[in-house]
Amino acid sequence: MGCCYSSENETPEEGSDDCKPLITHSNPVSKPPNGTDWVNTSVSSARADEQALLTSILTKTAQNIIDVAAAESVMMEQHEYMDKARQYSTKLAVLSNSLPQKKALALPSLTSQPHQVLASDLVPYSDVQQVSKIAAYAYSAISQIKVDPKEELVVQFAIP
Numbered sequence: 001m002g003c004c005y006s007s008e009n010e011t012p013e014e015g016s017d018d019c020k021p022l023i024t025h026s027n028p029v030s031k032p033p034n035g036t037d038w039v040n041t042s043v044s045s046a047r048a049d050e051q052a053l054l055t056s057i058l059t060k061t062a063q064n065i066i067d068v069a070a071a072e073s074v075m076m077e078q079h080e081y082m083d084k085a086r087q088y089s090t091k092l093a094v095l096s097n098s099l100p101q102k103k104a105l106a107l108p109s110l111t112s113q114p115h116q117v118l119a120s121d122l123v124p125y126s127d128v129q130q131v132s133k134i135a136a137y138a139y140s141a142i143s144q145i146k147v148d149p150k151e152e153l154v155v156q157f158a159i160p
Contacts, residue, residue, distance in 0.1 A: 076084070111117050
């Protein structure tokens with residue numbers, strides 16, 4: 001164990017861990033002599049290291065930035081524009097052919113001659129009323145259906 005107080009006057013015993021400091025300083029040159037203030041000889045080297053690190057960060061950032069405002073607008077000539085349009089249309093055609101085609105669903109055809117159906121007489125009102133009554137009865141019957149639970153649906157099987 002280390003001690004929290006030590007003085008220069010005391011002489012530690014050989015091999016004794018009692019007076020060894022718990023945390024040793026990594027730079028013995030910068031230890032305070034005789035309890036005076038710390039002498040920091042590496043202040044200028046630390047600032048130089050920080051400056052070098054900052055400079056490298058700024059250089060990397062400047063290399064990775066693209067200044068869009070400084071870029072000149074490149075005008076394409078007519079034949080270049082037509083070539084690009086042709087390339088894009090061929091790529092689009094290839095991609096659209098590779099996709100699975102969805103068949104366009106046609107409207108259901110109830111008859112092959114719709115003009116005759118449209119020209120025929122109207123459905124009698126009594127038939128419309130009868131269909132409405134049947135639909136109302138069906139709705140009423142469906143709404144009154146109730147399930148009465150009688151036993152559990154999950155049954156344990158015995159394993160022989």
